[in-house]
Amino acid sequence: TQLLEQSPQFLSIQEGENLTVYCNSSSVFSSLQWYRQEPGEGPVLLVTVVTGGEVKKLKRLTFQFGDARKDSSLHITAAQPGDTGLYLCARAAGNKLTFGGGTRVLVKP
Amino acid sequence: SQTIHQWPATLVQPVGSPLSLECTVEGTSNPNLYWYRQAAGRGLQLLFYSVGIGQISSEVPQNLSASRPQDRQFILSSKKLLLSDSGFYLCAWSRSYNEQFFGPGTRLTVL
Numbered sequence: 001t002q003l004l005e006q007s008p009q010f011l012s013i014q015e016g017e018n019l020t021v022y023c024n025s026s027s028v029f030s031s032l033q034w035y036r037q038e039p040g041e042g043p044v045l046l047v048t049v050v051t052g053g054e055v056k057k058l059k060r061l062t063f064q065f066g067d068a069r070k071d072s073s074l075h076i077t078a079a080q081p082g083d084t085g086l087y088l089c090a091r092a093a094g095n096k097l098t099f100g101g102g103t104r105v106l107v108k109p
Numbered sequence: 110s111q112t113i114h115q116w117p118a119t120l121v122q123p124v125g126s127p128l129s130l131e132c133t134v135e136g137t138s139n140p141n142l143y144w145y146r147q148a149a150g151r152g153l154q155l156l157f158y159s160v161g162i163g164q165i166s167s168e169v170p171q172n173l174s175a176s177r178p179q180d181r182q183f184i185l186s187s188k189k190l191l192l193s194d195s196g197f198y199l200c201a202w203s204r205s206y207n208e209q210f211f212g213p214g215t216r217l218t219v220l
Contacts, residue, residue, distance in 0.1 A: 006152075033208065040213075040214070040216070041213060041214065042199050042201070042211025042212050042213055042214050043153070043199075043211050044211070045208055045209070045210070048208060086150060088152060088153070095141050095158060095160060095203075096143075096155060096158060096168075097143075097155070097209060098155075099152040099153040099154075100152055101151055101152040102150070102151055102152045104150055
């Protein structure tokens with residue numbers, strides 16, 4: 001059972017379009033991390049959000065943490081083929097992370 | 110800077126054979142270490158984690174075991190592999206705020 005629900009599971013868009021992926025839970029997060037994973041490689045940390053309502057920007061990526069700290073979103077503006085990958089959210093609990101099921105994003109040229 | 114290594118990169122093993130996957134970290138001391146398994150295109154399942162030498166916590170009952178013989182070495186083992194052990198195995202380390210840094214992974218196929 002996933003404690004973190006990510007949606008959609010799969011997203012295919014054309015280069016230049018925008019996209020948003022979501023990460024939701026029924027319980028409150030102390031913090032939330034977003035990772036991107038390319039095929040055959042390990043995930044790479046993109047950002048950590050800690051404060052309810054927080055917005056962080058990383059070039060064309062915008063990360064938002066819900067006011068109640070139960071949800072988060074990742075918005076990509078003008079997507080490029082290099083944005084293709086598996087996007088994973090994860091919440092911290094003690095020394096451990098619990099990962100969502102991921103959203104696979106395909107950006108076609 | 111810190112680096113994390115995993116080997117082998119790929120492995121094909123028959124059912125019933127033993128397994129040993131190795132993970133080493135450089136450039137840091139006393140890291141937390143983790144083993145995950147990932148099904149194709151899906152999220153990561155935590156298998157084991159360790160906060161110090163000889164300290165192993167198991168997250169799910171299964172056919173695998175883990176050991177940490179040295180501070181920066183983490184080993185995943187099995188005495189007899191099952192078909193269901195196939196997958197992509199990832200090792201990770203962390204120091205603070207639970208931000209984890211992953212190795213390149215091992216693709217295991219059990220036939």
